Amino acid sequence: MCKEVVNKLTGEIHFISSPKLLRSLEEHNAICSNSYVASQVPQRNGIACPECGEELYDTNPNMTLTSMVPKKVTHCVCGYTGYRNC
Numbered sequence: 001m002c003k004e005v006v007n008k009l010t011g012e013i014h015f016i017s018s019p020k021l022l023r024s025l026e027e028h029n030a031i032c033s034n035s036y037v038a039s040q041v042p043q044r045n046g047i048a049c050p051e052c053g054e055e056l057y058d059t060n061p062n063m064t065l066t067s068m069v070p071k072k073v074t075h076c077v078c079g080y081t082g083y084r085n086c
């Protein structure tokens, strides 16, 4: 069974077949905001601190600096802070 949907902006007519099993926009946004909050927690990145040799953390894993080359802010338990290439 087809359903006719008219695009409110363009007036284009689309014929949509049987209902799809899709999540709602609210469900999607809730999932994304939860993963965004989790990604705000500093994450170990497998790179040795240049000052003490301990593993560095990505300070804000969800943030990438749009430099050329893109970079992430890193820090260490010893107090070192710096950047790593992505």
Ligand SMILES: [Zn+2]
Binding pocket: 049, 050, 051, 052, 053, 054, 076, 077, 078, 079, 080
């Ligand atoms: Zn260190």
